[in-house]
Amino acid sequence: MLEYRVEIALWAISGVIPFFMLNIWTNNNLNESINISDVMLSRYFLCAFFVRQFSVVWVVFSFEEDSLMGKVSPYLIQPLNPFFRYFAQHLAEQITRFPFALIIVFFFFIFNPESIWIPNLGLLLLSIVSTFLSFLIQFLIQSIVACLCFWTEKASSIERLLFIPTLFLSGLLAPVVSFPSYVKSWIYLTPFPYLIDFPANLLSGNETNISGGLSMQILWISLLFPLFKKIWSEGTKKYTAMGS
Amino acid sequence: MKLRKYLKVYKKFLHTSLASELEYKTNILIDLITAILSLIGSIFLLSIFFQNNGYIGGWKFEQALIIQGIYTILNGITNTWFNPNLTEIVKHIREGTLDYVLLKPIDNQFFISLKKINPSGFLEIILGFFLLFFCIRINQINLNLSFLTLSLITISCSICILYSLWFFISTTTIWFVKTWNAIEVLRSFLYIGRFPLNSFSFSLRIFFSIFIPIAFITTIPSEVFLGLSQLWKILLEVVVASVFLITSRKFWLFALKFYSSASS
Numbered sequence A: 001m002l003e004y005r006v007e008i009a010l011w012a013i014s015g016v017i018p019f020f021m022l023n024i025w026t027n028n029n030l031n032e033s034i035n036i037s038d039v040m041l042s043r044y045f046l047c048a049f050f051v052r053q054f055s056v057v058w059v060v061f062s063f064e065e066d067s068l069m070g071k072v073s074p075y076l077i078q079p080l081n082p083f084f085r086y087f088a089q090h091l092a093e094q095i096t097r098f099p100f101a102l103i104i105v106f107f108f109f110i111f112n113p114e115s116i117w118i119p120n121l122g123l124l125l126l127s128i129v130s131t132f133l134s135f136l137i138q139f140l141i142q143s144i145v146a147c148l149c150f151w152t153e154k155a156s157s158i159e160r161l162l163f164i165p166t167l168f169l170s171g172l173l174a175p176v177v178s179f180p181s182y183v184k185s186w187i188y189l190t191p192f193p194y195l196i197d198f199p200a201n202l203l204s205g206n207e208t209n210i211s212g213g214l215s216m217q218i219l220w221i222s223l224l225f226p227l228f229k230k231i232w233s234e235g236t237k238k239y240t241a242m243g244s
Numbered sequence B: 001m002k003l004r005k006y007l008k009v010y011k012k013f014l015h016t017s018l019a020s021e022l023e024y025k026t027n028i029l030i031d032l033i034t035a036i037l038s039l040i041g042s043i044f045l046l047s048i049f050f051q052n053n054g055y056i057g058g059w060k061f062e063q064a065l066i067i068q069g070i071y072t073i074l075n076g077i078t079n080t081w082f083n084p085n086l087t088e089i090v091k092h093i094r095e096g097t098l099d100y101v102l103l104k105p106i107d108n109q110f111f112i113s114l115k116k117i118n119p120s121g122f123l124e125i126i127l128g129f130f131l132l133f134f135c136i137r138i139n140q141i142n143l144n145l146s147f148l149t150l151s152l153i154t155i156s157c158s159i160c161i162l163y164s165l166w167f168f169i170s171t172t173t174i175w176f177v178k179t180w181n182a183i184e185v186l187r188s189f190l191y192i193g194r195f196p197l198n199s200f201s202f203s204l205r206i207f208f209s210i211f212i213p214i215a216f217i218t219t220i221p222s223e224v225f226l227g228l229s230q231l232w233k234i235l236l237e238v239v240v241a242s243v244f245l246i247t248s249r250k251f252w253l254f255a256l257k258f259y260s261s262a263s264s
Helices: A002-013 A017-027 A030-034 A038-053 A059-069 A072-077 A082-111 A121-150 A156-169 A181-187 A197-204 A210-238 B002-021 B025-049 B061-095 B098-103 B108-114 B120-138 B145-171 B180-194 B202-210 B214-226 B231-256
Strands: none
Touching: A002 A082, A002 B180, A017 A030, A017 A038, A017 B180, A038 A082, A038 A121, A038 A197, A059 A072, A059 A082, A059 A121, A059 A156, A072 A082, A082 A121, A121 A156, A121 A197, A121 A210, A156 B025, A197 A210, B002 B108, B025 B061, B025 B120, B061 B098, B061 B108, B061 B120, B061 B145, B061 B180, B061 B214, B098 B108, B108 B145, B108 B231, B120 B214, B145 B180, B145 B214, B145 B231, B180 B214, B202 B214, B214 B231
């Protein structure tokens, strides 16, 4: 992983969209309508950036490539689910990304010194846990999509479709509090607000329902995991190596 | 004579790449749904921004929709032509197949920029045009000849700038080999083209008009639509577009001197 330092730095930079959004919010005083101060809002978007950095998942693209290239066959012989391999890759890259993300945070604080804060230890630990749970939810969803590779060759277009609601509803571009009420009435039942909005609110110290959020995350994982196991066992039965 | 030859070659390109893309028909359907959802999502996001007082950087919601429409068209063009071709450059260079491209008796920039086509981007272009027509109605814009020519000029300049930016980044592959992530950075920067330039702070505005001229790409054509644009801005866009096109071409020719094929 350390071989690709420049890549990972660029990858970290490509996550800066939350900062552009923050710029629009503060520059047009949009926070007046949702009762969040400028400082809290900038902390929110900074945390959204951070949570996103540590919950990005791309397993479907790796799996699609491996499956098209026929690399999945040797993995299947091994006595370990190949998704563990991807899981380990993701974790390794997150660790490598940590220093780059810190550098970006450092620059953020230089430009916005008033928003410096130190989260209290309990909340910090809870937000790390919830970020990891958010990563798990996304990893499971994408693994399920990746298993569709067994039926169609290009599962990545389904992933691109699922990415749209993730982008707009997860709170990466605008905090979920600011959504109109006709969306807020149902959005908390979907997994999306727990991907970024909930961990970011925890970390930034904004108001949020801690036990409700964590239990929803765990609920979604316990729903998705059996589904993944089912689709995986169905898919491997269906599997015929490419070119055979 | 030369032009005829290039047109003929391009027709062949279209034919082969369409044939290969239509192999994945369900994919195209999924891409259509993705494009529609993505447009709905951006309008939803925009409506959140306008909840407060109905203005963002001096633009009304109906006016900001024009920017959205132009962005959708340009994004469709990117997905149809720029993205499939210029990501191919990365592959050509990594695997050394650029050699074959260079040996062909045809301009290599032409070949690598237009070889492939992704038809699902068309749907986005059509969606963008629908949105634009809708905006023309709700903003009561008069369609006349000077408006049409000016908007055509500015939009084609935007396409040129966009193409040059993509081509420029893809060219750097010759030195860095892996530029997927640089393309990702460009994509995320282009994202701000969905919003009026005036809604950003002064320093970001400067950054996005001088270093990466995303400001020119959507805001100036939208101002033309609203009849707000001054002549100097349009002229400036033409100048910027031609400078970008020429430098990206020069840069490509310069970079080719450093190309040493794979594994050599």
